[in-house]
Amino acid sequence: xxxxxxxxxxxxxxxxxxxxxxxxxxxxxxxxxxxxxxxxxxxxxxxxxxxxxxxxxxxxxxxxxxxxxxxxxxxxxxxxxxxxxxxxxxxxxxxxxxxxxxxxxxxxxxxxxxxxxxxxxxxxxxxxxxxxxxxxxxxxxxxxxxxxxxxxxxxxxxxxxxxxxxxxxxxxxxxxxxxxxxxxxxxxxxxxxxxxxxxxxxxxxxxxxxxxxxxxxxxxxxxxxxxxxxxxxxxxxxxxx
Amino acid sequence: xxxxxxxxxxxxxxxxxxxxxxxxxxxxxxxxxxxxxxxxxxxxxxxxxxxxxxxxxxxxxxxxxxxxxxxxxxxxxxxxxxxxxxxxxxxxxxxxxxxxxxxxxxxxxxxxxxxxxxxxxxxxxxxxxxxxxxxxxxxxxxxxxxxxxxxxxxxxxxxxxxxxxxxxxxxxxxxxxxxxxxxxxxxxxxxxxxxxxxxxxxxxxxxxxxxxxxxxxxxxxxxxxxxxxxxxxxxxxxxxx
Amino acid sequence: xxxxxxxxxxxxxxxxxxxxxxxxxxxxxxxxxxxxxxxxxxxxxxxxxxxxxxxxxxxxxxxxxxxxxxxxxxxxxxxxxxxxxxxxxxxxxxxxxxxxxxxxxxxxxxxxxxxxxxxxxxxxxxxxxxxxxxxxxxxxxxxxxxxxxxxxxxxxxxxxxxxxxxxxxxxxxxxxxxxxxxxxxxxxxxxxxxxxxxxxxxxxxxxxxxxxxxxxxxxxxxxxxxxxxxxxxxxxxxxxx
Amino acid sequence: xxxxxxxxxxxxxxxxxxxxxxxxxxxxxxxxxxxxxxxxxxxxxxxxxxxxxxxxxxxxxxxxxxxxxxxxxxxxxxxxxxxxxxxxxxxxxxxxxxxxxxxxxxxxxxxxxxxxxxxxxxxxxxxxxxxxxxxxxxxxxxxxxxxxxxxxxxxxxxxxxxxxxxxxxxxxxxxxxxxxxxxxxxxxxxxxxxxxxxxxxxxxxxxxxxxxxxxxxxxxxxxxxxxxxxxxxxxxxxxxx
Numbered sequence: 001x002x003x004x005x006x007x008x009x010x011x012x013x014x015x016x017x018x019x020x021x022x023x024x025x026x027x028x029x030x031x032x033x034x035x036x037x038x039x040x041x042x043x044x045x046x047x048x049x050x051x052x053x054x055x056x057x058x059x060x061x062x063x064x065x066x067x068x069x070x071x072x073x074x075x076x077x078x079x080x081x082x083x084x085x086x087x088x089x090x091x092x093x094x095x096x097x098x099x100x101x102x103x104x105x106x107x108x109x110x111x112x113x114x115x116x117x118x119x120x121x122x123x124x125x126x127x128x129x130x131x132x133x134x135x136x137x138x139x140x141x142x143x144x145x146x147x148x149x150x151x152x153x154x155x156x157x158x159x160x161x162x163x164x165x166x167x168x169x170x171x172x173x174x175x176x177x178x179x180x181x182x183x184x185x186x187x188x189x190x191x192x193x194x195x196x197x198x199x200x201x202x203x204x205x206x207x208x209x210x211x212x213x214x215x216x217x218x219x220x221x222x223x224x225x226x227x228x229x230x231x232x233x234x235x236x237x238x239x240x241x
Numbered sequence: 242x243x244x245x246x247x248x249x250x251x252x253x254x255x256x257x258x259x260x261x262x263x264x265x266x267x268x269x270x271x272x273x274x275x276x277x278x279x280x281x282x283x284x285x286x287x288x289x290x291x292x293x294x295x296x297x298x299x300x301x302x303x304x305x306x307x308x309x310x311x312x313x314x315x316x317x318x319x320x321x322x323x324x325x326x327x328x329x330x331x332x333x334x335x336x337x338x339x340x341x342x343x344x345x346x347x348x349x350x351x352x353x354x355x356x357x358x359x360x361x362x363x364x365x366x367x368x369x370x371x372x373x374x375x376x377x378x379x380x381x382x383x384x385x386x387x388x389x390x391x392x393x394x395x396x397x398x399x400x401x402x403x404x405x406x407x408x409x410x411x412x413x414x415x416x417x418x419x420x421x422x423x424x425x426x427x428x429x430x431x432x433x434x435x436x437x438x439x440x441x442x443x444x445x446x447x448x449x450x451x452x453x454x455x456x457x458x459x460x461x462x463x464x465x466x467x468x469x470x471x472x473x474x475x476x477x478x479x480x481x482x
Numbered sequence: 483x484x485x486x487x488x489x490x491x492x493x494x495x496x497x498x499x500x501x502x503x504x505x506x507x508x509x510x511x512x513x514x515x516x517x518x519x520x521x522x523x524x525x526x527x528x529x530x531x532x533x534x535x536x537x538x539x540x541x542x543x544x545x546x547x548x549x550x551x552x553x554x555x556x557x558x559x560x561x562x563x564x565x566x567x568x569x570x571x572x573x574x575x576x577x578x579x580x581x582x583x584x585x586x587x588x589x590x591x592x593x594x595x596x597x598x599x600x601x602x603x604x605x606x607x608x609x610x611x612x613x614x615x616x617x618x619x620x621x622x623x624x625x626x627x628x629x630x631x632x633x634x635x636x637x638x639x640x641x642x643x644x645x646x647x648x649x650x651x652x653x654x655x656x657x658x659x660x661x662x663x664x665x666x667x668x669x670x671x672x673x674x675x676x677x678x679x680x681x682x683x684x685x686x687x688x689x690x691x692x693x694x695x696x697x698x699x700x701x702x703x704x705x706x707x708x709x710x711x712x713x714x715x716x717x718x719x720x721x722x723x
Numbered sequence: 724x725x726x727x728x729x730x731x732x733x734x735x736x737x738x739x740x741x742x743x744x745x746x747x748x749x750x751x752x753x754x755x756x757x758x759x760x761x762x763x764x765x766x767x768x769x770x771x772x773x774x775x776x777x778x779x780x781x782x783x784x785x786x787x788x789x790x791x792x793x794x795x796x797x798x799x800x801x802x803x804x805x806x807x808x809x810x811x812x813x814x815x816x817x818x819x820x821x822x823x824x825x826x827x828x829x830x831x832x833x834x835x836x837x838x839x840x841x842x843x844x845x846x847x848x849x850x851x852x853x854x855x856x857x858x859x860x861x862x863x864x865x866x867x868x869x870x871x872x873x874x875x876x877x878x879x880x881x882x883x884x885x886x887x888x889x890x891x892x893x894x895x896x897x898x899x900x901x902x903x904x905x906x907x908x909x910x911x912x913x914x915x916x917x918x919x920x921x922x923x924x925x926x927x928x929x930x931x932x933x934x935x936x937x938x939x940x941x942x943x944x945x946x947x948x949x950x951x952x953x954x955x956x957x958x959x960x961x962x963x964x
Contacts, residue, residue, distance in 0.1 A: 461541070
């Protein structure tokens, strides 16, 4: 495996892990410190909106800052004809790095907060929640690919953070929108957790949302496939140097 | 109808719809999760301030990102002599797309939150609220046209979001400032809703605010009509390609 | 009086007035909707942090976006030797526009919220509050002049908003930092108001803070006087055209 | 001592002092005004996230805006082979300026809020808190050095502010991540304080976090040492002129 790919996997591993640590850690803190459920979710959402852009700025120049199997999959699907974006050989390493980063990310949050009891019992299922995940994931892809297509990638980190912070609230599912993060959040016995049995439904909805998002993207921006290499942000040039 | 205009209508339809979904969805979540009315409004306002810039960044390069009949009307009125901005033939399709996006946007939020009972009974009328809408809409036009006129359109999405987030609070009407959004919000049985009977008064005040805003704009920036084509953000060049 | 100066005075009048309307309006809303005093102040502070950058972006290209007699005075004082910045003849019109905008700004907020009883009875005095105003005003000048001096004026609107939002909290006086705003806030019978008898003390502290701020500025950036013409943001080139 | 170094020390002294004043001042205000512990911490975190970028923008062009001995140490360590960044002779003056600024910064906050009783009795120790400080400090170095390495220093002030605001919540230690600030916060008898006996443990964890952060940085960006001169933001060119 070439050094550059190892470095990109390290970036995806760390980025996804620290994203989950930020979500779970702030979830634990919110639950311990605040009583109003809305205030707890607001604290959780704003912390994520602040942390996610920084993670994209730090790790994005190495790997693109996907941190999300749906994003990697969409990038590969869009770019494969023109051989732009993620290649078929890179897709699996990306997803493996993301998922294997998400789990220790949750455990790190548990350790920092001395939180015992690992597996979540927080059930999240039902058609309205899955609809929420479809909307959340479709929207996320629109944000990422539209900004790449319109040459706005300098604004992408902040736009993605703002989007996720808002989507915590305007979707009923609090917008996981990310299979790796859903898997990581199984390992948190807090209000940010998700029971293992609820994860497949969420991942299914996220994949469906990915298809919807790509469809809308192609309708709005027919030439989107040309910019698959710049998703989430332009990368490699610096990272491999 | 040319393909490019259809695509622009799609962008206005989706942008307005998702804006209403964000406002109504976060309104429902706030009402369910928080008890303090100020905290509810704050959650609603910040979510809107985060979501609106992202929607402008995503859909603006296609259609300009108006999402608002008053903005489209003002753009047409300002630019018609110089044949800049929205033409007379495009005005109606824009407004139709906006209004017909706003309604399913509210219904999508209701569906995501499994919210029953559609029509709002939340009455909003009185001179002080209408004054709030006049101020809110005049201010919105000042933000959009001043930034276009001074070549600051890269900051427009964030400025519009910040403005609306603040105007939720400093106007008594919580700053609808948008007839399409007012119509959409009739279909929400939450604190973000507006009773159908209160909508005409709001729309009248918004149109009056539009006139005030354009008047101030011309006083401050006499050459504003030259930039009608760049409202809310520059578009078409990318969208039609 | 030349047209350009009239237009600049209009920009200072509207900018200062809308700033006071945003502060007072959100103060009234916060007091009515929230019970926790910290939450009220937080709502008030964040709204100001969002509104102020937008006002600078809208009116700044015409007048510089001072909205504050201490800023105008400092700009004149720094630039007078090199004949940069505000001239002696422009200083009085700026201050008059600011003060005469602040008062109707407060009255507009009262009218929007149907708030009766105009004059504030909120006493604010004592050495520790005046120390707060000295720190707040000195810091504000450092932000404005340092960003002008280092060619960062594109970030000035957001930096000024962030600074004031933070200074609401880290100074004991909630950071008025502006004589015109202090005068305007006399006309608000809400927690954002200030009793007329407390205004002279605040203005004295603000002027002292202005001297401290300019002194620190010269120590850090000896060549600051060259950029007086770009305070708060570059202007006139567009506004007078 | 050359004038330029004195000016840089003044910038580090003022920047670190005002950072501590912002943290401690907003901590005192939060404790007095809000009852919910989460709301208090949120107010404290958002104020810091708003104030820190402004301080970097104001003082950074003179000194780099380190305000933190770990940052100065890391900059020296990374750059010493190539003679980039802070030289060995400059390291001690930087650290002295930072620590001697932090203490009066806390005292200034106490004075502004008329707060009596200076030394904190707030104990903070335990392996999970120290783990929090390791994570917080490692992350801070990643943010600063990755943005310098990828030519993104214009975004550094806002990214550092967003990071610290988030890290208040996702680390159990509320992310001091700064030995000078830890020393300053001993002098605050509020919830933002730290008992003197807990400071050595925190500083040890911060130094360990510095090593972890630099190690990850070198793994991700092998050529990072070339940009030590641009940490936190590019400086001197303006400051010394």
